[in-house]
Amino acid sequence: MKTLSFKLTTSRTVKAALGRGLANIPAEFPALFGAADKICLVTGSDAPPSLRARALALFPEGKSPHAYFWLPPSESAKTLEQAGRLCSFLFDRGFSRNSLVIAAGGGAVTDLAGFAASIYMRGIAWVSVPTTFLAQIDAGLGGKTAVNLAGAKNIAGTFHQPALAVCDTAFLDSLPHAELRSGAGELVKYAMIGPAALAAVIKKNLSKTLAGDKSALTGCVSACAAYKLKLVATDERDERGVREALNFGHTAGHAFEAMSGGKLPHGDAVARGIRFALIASRETGILKRADFLKLDALVEALRLKPAAVRRDFRHFLSLVSRDKKARGADNRFVLIAGPGRLCPAENLDAPLLKKAFEGALK
Numbered sequence: 323m324k325t326l327s328f329k330l331t332t333s334r335t336v337k338a339a340l341g342r343g344l345a346n347i348p349a350e351f352p353a354l355f356g357a358a359d360k361i362c363l364v365t366g367s368d369a370p371p372s373l374r375a376r377a378l379a380l381f382p383e384g385k386s387p388h389a390y391f392w393l394p395p396s397e398s399a400k401t402l403e404q405a406g407r408l409c410s411f412l413f414d415r416g417f418s419r420n421s422l423v424i425a426a427g428g429g430a431v432t433d434l435a436g437f438a439a440s441i442y443m444r445g446i447a448w449v450s451v452p453t454t455f456l457a458q459i460d461a462g463l464g465g466k467t468a469v470n471l472a473g474a475k476n477i478a479g480t481f482h483q484p485a486l487a488v489c490d491t492a493f494l495d496s497l498p499h500a501e502l503r504s505g506a507g508e509l510v511k512y513a514m515i516g517p518a519a520l521a522a523v524i525k526k527n528l529s530k531t532l533a534g535d536k537s538a539l540t541g542c543v544s545a546c547a548a549y550k551l552k553l554v555a556t557d558e559r560d561e562r563g564v565r566e567a568l569n570f571g572h573t574a575g576h577a578f579e580a581m582s583g584g585k586l587p588h589g590d591a592v593a594r595g596i597r598f599a600l601i602a603s604r605e606t607g608i609l610k611r612a613d614f615l616k617l618d619a620l621v622e623a624l625r626l627k628p629a630a631v632r633r634d635f636r637h638f639l640s641l642v643s644r645d646k647k648a649r650g651a652d653n654r655f656v657l658i659a660g661p662g663r664l665c666p667a668e669n670l671d672a673p674l675l676k677k678a679f680e681g682a683l684k
């Protein structure tokens with residue numbers, strides 16, 4: 323097991339346990355588990371039975387959960403109603419400010435359970451146990467929690483760091499290939515925004531991760547999680563521009579995800595959002611054609627299927643203008659001038675956006 327610990331600007335510490343086949347997590351983090359009077363395990367109702375068994379094995383006798391809460395599948399879990407249901411469930415069972423929520427699942431489960439933990443009694447401790455590739459390299463780390471509103475992604479949310487994130491790549495053994503490819507959408511993002519050493523690890527392992535190679539997956543989770551937590555530690559609340567790099571591909575990606583009515587997995591939508599950002603960067607002249615081709619080859623390597631998204635450009639424009647990252651501008655995107663060189667751009671004109679929109683969904 324590799325453990326990471328980063329001091330946040332708020333002087334709190336964020337911890338992560340990374341590896342494959344982790345066991346007896348409470349013994350490794352006695353202060354956290356020793357202080358918990360009650361524990362609730364939150365999982366998704368569509369997750370395979372092996373996921374719950376593996377999650378329980380991380381928390382053996384004595385520190386096993388006292389209550390279990392099931393969320394509806396995937397994105398349908400991310401509603402205010404489900405957050406309210408979980409809070410009422412905790413209250414009915416006498417959960418206190420010293421209790422602990424363990425969220426074991428994909429990013430939808432960790433986003434929702436983290437959100438509920440952040441508002442229950444004004445915030446109780448939670449442990450994030452991401453079980454998809456995407457959530458282990460991104461969603462389950464960093465303390466951004468959220469629910470969707472009126473078809474728009476992550477509109478109501480909080481910053482509430484998990485006391486601990488446990489990324490055990492043994493969970494990925496049961497993950498369908500489509501979810502591995504979705505995770506690889508975020509992986510490709512790290513290869514573009516991160517330092518050369520991280521990009522090299524990802525390029526070396528990309529095709530192996532898509533084939534489910536255990537050691538490639540473990541290597542990528544370890545490298546990406548460490549990188550993300552380092553960014554989060556210097557910009558916990560996304561106020562200093564450091565964390566904005568993680569949004570690369572996400573403004574258009576979130577719009578595609580919403581336009582698909584939930585049919586497009588998050589990482590596939592992000593991969594198309596990345597292609598959108600690459601084309602927009604090339605068209606604004608900040609990304610040279612040769613660099614565009616090199617970076618776009620990483621998206622090409624994902625062999626994305628035709629996107630189940632209606633080509634409604636006006637709907638797209640309305641979604642990007644309502645994106646919370648637009649900050650009052652007509653639109654705001656994170657563009658790229660070369661590997662690791664991100665630059666936000668606002669109020670891009672409609673013909674340029676249309677070209678990027680069509681190129682991203684082709």
Ligand SMILES: NC(=O)c1ccc[n+]([C@@H]2O[C@H](COP(=O)([O-])OP(=O)(O)OC[C@H]3O[C@@H](n4cnc5c(N)ncnc54)[C@H](O)[C@@H]3O)[C@@H](O)[C@H]2O)c1
Nearest residue numbers: 368369396428429430453454456457461466493496497588
């Ligand atoms: N908070 C953040 O910083 C952040 C970052 C990126 C993405 N996100 C959010 O994460 C969500 C996407 O997460 P996701 O890609 O994990 O999808 P998901 O949570 O929808 O899970 C996808 C599917 O995988 C199944 N699953 C989970 N673990 C499994 C396992 N080990 N074996 C078999 N099946 C398993 C789930 O039951 C679900 O059906 C989106 O809502 C996105 O907005 C959040």
